[in-house]
Amino acid sequence: MKQINIGGSGLQGSEIVLGCMRISEMGESALEKHIRTALECGVNHFDHADIYGGGESERLFGKVLKNAPQLREKMVLQSKCGIRPGRYDFSKEHILESVDGILSRLGVEYLDLLLLHRPDALMEPEEVAEAFDSLEASGKVRKFGVSNFNARQLELLQAALKQKLVVNQLQFGVMHTGMINHALCANTKFPGSEDRDGEILDYCRLKGITIQAWSPFQYGFFEGVFLDNGKFPELNAALKELSGKYQATPTALAAAWILRHPAKMQVIAGTTNPQRLQEICTACEISLSREDWYKIYLSAGNRLP
Ligand SMILES: NC(=O)c1ccc[n+]([C@@H]2O[C@H](COP(=O)([O-])OP(=O)(O)OC[C@H]3O[C@@H](n4cnc5c(N)ncnc54)[C@H](OP(=O)(O)O)[C@@H]3O)[C@@H](O)[C@H]2O)c1
Secondary structure (H helix, E strand, C coil): CCEEEHHHCCCEEECEEEECCCCCCCCHHHHHHHHHHHHHHCCCEEECCCCHHHHHHHHHHHHHHHHCHHHHHHCEEEEEECEECCEECCCHHHHHHHHHHHHHHHCCCCEEEEEECCCCCCCCHHHHHHHHHHHHHCCCEEEEEEECCCHHHHHHHHCCCCCCEEEEEEECECCECHHHHHHHCCCCCCCCCCCCCCCHHHHHHHHCCEEEEECCCEECCCCEECCCCCCCHHHHHHHHHHHHHHCCCHHHHHHHHHHCCCCCCEEEECCCCHHHHHHHHHHHHCCCCHHHHHHHHHHCCCCCC
16 A cells, blocks of 8 residues: 655655544454554554543553554554543643543554644644643654644644644545535635635645545535435445446545545545455555546536536
């Protein structure tokens, strides 16, 4: 599987990342099998957050690593912090405490990447900078990034930091095309021309920030899977039709649609099923033609001016 030079930092993460938001109920041996399948497929990058499963996802992952510590060095391990019940919190104290909690639950000495999970309206960039300096100096975190940030928020935070922000994790996929719609509808009053993300896609490309696409197979704010879903007949028909041409499943084509974008994004798959993960990884062998990429985009209900 192709590796992405994350944010130009030299850290090499796989195109498909295994998202660990749904793993907390899996059981240790099932998770170990899942992780080993991921590594065998070339998936070396694992995405956590301190809140997944109320901390249980990291704890379970840590149990697997405890029994197989040699796996740690094969991995790019990332986690996120900053979401608390009823509020967001980017205070220095909370960031430092969160990282200690993450490291202890995972049972590891350092994170390859720490992301701030969702913008905090009360963010003080200088305070975040102090937290990042301390985490870097202590060796607890190697690289830093954000999630769900728009362009100005990124710029505001970056201006105070010594470290380059290398990742922005954003909801993106066949059914989450807001970042594409407004660009294609520029200079029109077409539905979709509203920019809700502060031109974040082009901004990340300009700055060399790697976009990680979360919930790639979901529609809505993770309301369910669009694949094989009767609510999206046109999209599913298009994916089925292209299956024959590319010798690929609709699921793999949906992931390939993201990977085809020249921003060189990573796809964060949240499956808990090793077979499905293998299927998703076949996306890396597919290069959609321009015509088919647009066909899938339009079949998801989008229109061109
Ligand atoms: N930064 C953020 O704010 C944010 C927010 C949400 C998520 N995330 C990250 O993104 C990762 C992925 O999110 P997600 O789990 O919502 O995304 P997803 O990969 O789009 O959805 C996975 C879920 O869909 C199910 N599924 C059913 N049919 C499927 C098919 N044909 N193909 C693929 N999946 C199918 C899976 O079930 P099976 O387990 O049975 O395969 C699993 O429950 C999370 O683990 C987390 O790391 C980040």
